[in-house]
């Protein structure tokens with residue numbers, strides 16, 4: 001059903017948080033936490049621990065969702081999702097600090113790699 005702007009009363013206060021998966025240490029974005037962890041260990045020489053993943057209550061920051069929510073009149077707020085746990089951050093710098101502080105278990109590459117990424 002195409003949205004024609006009449007069926008919904010649009011509240012300008014409406015904002016939706018969309019979750020962007022991006023490397024905390026550079027601008028690369030990724031599709032899965034697994035890929036992110038592999039990227040971080042190979043590019044940044046940091047090994048992150050992996051917590052049990054669960055469903056975040058946010059939609060993903062992708063083209064489909066952006067278009068969907070823009071059409072519905074939402075303001076989109078981007079949050080950055082942690083690669084290891086369910087935390088999200090409005091500022092990427094905060095995500096980086098969080099990862100450094102909580103999830104980096106080794107900065108030595110190649111040590112026990114498979115243990116964490118199988």
Ligand SMILES: [Zn+2]
Pocket residue numbers: 023024025026027028039040043044
């Ligand atoms: Zn990176």
Ligand SMILES: [Zn+2]
Pocket residue numbers: 082083084085086087098099102103
């Ligand atoms: Zn985390």
